[in-house]
Amino acid sequence: MSVSEPIAAQRMLSLDADVLRVAQKVREVGRALDERYLDKAELVRMLLVTLVAGEHMLIVGPPGTAKSAMVRHLARLIDARYFEYLLTRFSEPNEIFGPIDIKAFREGTYLRRVEAMLPDADIVFLDEIFKSNSAILNSLLSILNERRFFTGSASIQVPLSSLYGATNEIPNDDALGAVFDRFLVRTMSDNLDSFHFHGLIERGLRGEVEALAREGQGGGGGDAAGEGAVRPLVSLAEIRLLKGKLARHLQFPEDFLARYKGLVFQIRSEGVTLSDRRVVKLMKLFAASALIDGRPTVDEGDFFVLRHVWNSVDQIPLLDDIVGPVLEKHHREHPDERRSRATSTDLDGILAELGVIRGLLLGGEPLSDVQLFSQLRNLQEIRAALQAIGTETAQTMAGEVDKLLEGVFESSKWSG
Numbered sequence: 001m002s003v004s005e006p007i008a009a010q011r012m013l014s015l016d017a018d019v020l021r022v023a024q025k026v027r028e029v030g031r032a033l034d035e036r037y038l039d040k041a042e043l044v045r046m047l048l049v050t051l052v053a054g055e056h057m058l059i060v061g062p063p064g065t066a067k068s069a070m071v072r073h074l075a076r077l078i079d080a081r082y083f084e085y086l087l088t089r090f091s092e093p094n095e096i097f098g099p100i101d102i103k104a105f106r107e108g109t110y111l112r113r114v115e116a117m118l119p120d121a122d123i124v125f126l127d128e129i130f131k132s133n134s135a136i137l138n139s140l141l142s143i144l145n146e147r148r149f150f151t152g153s154a155s156i157q158v159p160l161s162s163l164y165g166a167t168n169e170i171p172n173d174d175a176l177g178a179v180f181d182r183f184l185v186r187t188m189s190d191n192l193d194s195f196h197f198h199g200l201i202e203r204g205l206r207g208e209v210e211a212l213a214r215e216g217q218g219g220g221g222g223d224a225a226g227e228g229a230v231r232p233l234v235s236l237a238e239i240r241l242l243k244g245k246l247a248r249h250l251q252f253p254e255d256f257l258a259r260y261k262g263l264v265f266q267i268r269s270e271g272v273t274l275s276d277r278r279v280v281k282l283m284k285l286f287a288a289s290a291l292i293d294g295r296p297t298v299d300e301g302d303f304f305v306l307r308h309v310w311n312s313v314d315q316i317p318l319l320d321d322i323v324g325p326v327l328e329k330h331h332r333e334h335p336d337e338r339r340s341r342a343t344s345t346d347l348d349g350i351l352a353e354l355g356v357i358r359g360l361l362l363g364g365e366p367l368s369d370v371q372l373f374s375q376l377r378n379l380q381e382i383r384a385a386l387q388a389i390g391t392e393t394a395q396t397m398a399g400e401v402d403k404l405l406e407g408v409f410e411s412s413k414w415s416g
Contacts, residue, residue: 015296022242023294025234026052029077030292032233036073037066038199043187045289046308047074047164051123052242053288055281056144056163056182058129060170060313061189067166070189071125078239079232080161083121087132096136097149110152119149119158122236129165130176137179144182161239170312184281185308188316193381198352242291249287249296256298263306263322270318273311282309300330351397354382361408372408379405 015023026048033044043059047070050057059067068084075082085096094100098117100110114120126132129140142148144163149156171180192200252260260283267274286302306323310316357375360367367375379401386398 015291015294019242019245019291020294022234022238023292025238026242026292028233029074032077033070033073036203037070038203039192040066040070040189042304042307043070043189046185046187046305047071048292049285049288049305050164050185051078051162051239052292053246053284054161054243055184055284056165057308058180058183058186059164059166059189060168060186061166062168062191065189065191067189068125068127071123071164073230075123076230077233078123078236079234080122080236081120081159082123082125083116083118084125084127085118086127087129087136089131089133091132091136093135093139097139097151111154112151114149114151114156119143119156122159122161124160124163125166126163127166128168129179130167130171130173134175137176141178141182144179161236161243180311181275181278184278185285185305186310187308188313193378193385242288245291246284246287249291250283252283252286252298256300259300259303259326263303263326266322267306267309267319270315270322272309272315272318274309278309282306299334300326301334303327303330350382350385353378354397354401357382358404361404376405376408 030044030048033047034041037044046057051074059071061067072082072084085091087096094112096118098112098114098119101113104111112119118124126140132140139149140163142150143158143160147158147160149158165183171177264274264279282305285305286298289302289305290296290298303323303326307316307319310319357378360371360375383398383401383405386394386401
């Protein structure tokens with residue numbers, strides 16, 4: 001069925017019991033990751049969507065923001081063969097793709113022993129991917145594009161589902177453009193905002209206590225040890241079952257396509273390069289998002305994926321301005337479908353932080369210009385978070401933030 005066939009025919013799609021069962025398990029994986037990693041809900045969602053669609057994703061952010069930990073934990077939750085490596089310009093191919101098979105080499109054949117190495121993995125995480133050398137990057141291209149690894153005259157079909165790359169900064173070297181372009185979507189993993197501070201401390205200390213307890217029992221410490229007892233929630237075979245169903249669900253209502261066309265050309269008009277190849281591949285992510293939710297067809301809520309097609313960090317606000325109103329309208333019309341970026345625990349933390357800031361601003365103690373600017377910035381962050389949550393309580397508190405901001409600006413005007 002082509003995308004131009006009648007909408008009535010498209011509505012005949014339905015999800016069988018196996019798909020609904022696996023989709024429920026995938027959502028449980030998402031909840032487990034959300035509970036473990038604070039304020040990473042959209043990043044977690046993108047991990048799941050790209051995995052089901054069989055696409056690759058780049059995670060951008062400073063060290064210590066849980067990039068590798070999230071992907072490693074995801075692999076454990078689906079019981080997948082996992083490979084992880086920190087790349088440098090001195091990294092050698094045998095560290096990534098496996099050592100040379102000496103026995104075969106003596107017999108005149110050039111092969112690598114790929115067991116437990118990248119070509120043998122289902123999920124791969126490569127940290128600082130753009131710092132590797134051309135020998136590694138060239139081999140990665142064929143793996144990313146074709147799922148094939150070339151070793152000597154042989155070609156190996158790799159089982160890779162998704163490769164997640166991480167970097168502290170976006171490359172500006174044209175030589176790295178081919179690899180960068182193979183990451184269909186890009187996400188940010190930044191340090192947490194001020195209103196998540198207490199949650200960060202609480203979860204962080206809980207993890208440290210667990211690690212110390214394991215060390216005391218002779219079980220070793222560290223993040224990897226903590227994840228060793230993780231019970232898989234879904235199998236990779238089940239994930240691939242969902243991926244196998246995608247082809248049947250690459251059918252889109254005409255009104256969805258019309259809206260998508262408008263968004264694509266609006267994004268391009270703002271200077272965000274979006275190739276025809278990516279425009280087509282992104283539709284797999286829309287369909288994967290729908291399947292994960294247990295929906296037979298896409299809706300405009302799936303356009304959240306378009307917030308992650310940026311090519312440089314300064315394009316992120318542009319995409320939010322373009323895509324945000326479409327998502328807000330959809331969530332207003334379908335409040336039960338809202339995928340909140342924050343939990344009730346997060347809301348409690350935000351409201352507590354708001355109380356602290358209110359006390360500082362209205363307590364009568366003079367604040368320096370730097371202190372005042374810092375608190376105003378915190379209020380802006382709190383308002384954005386409350387609007388993203390979208391509940392009645394959050395919206396009411398967002399109005400209180402607006403009043404507080406107006407009061408501060410008014411008093412600053414008179415004092416100046």
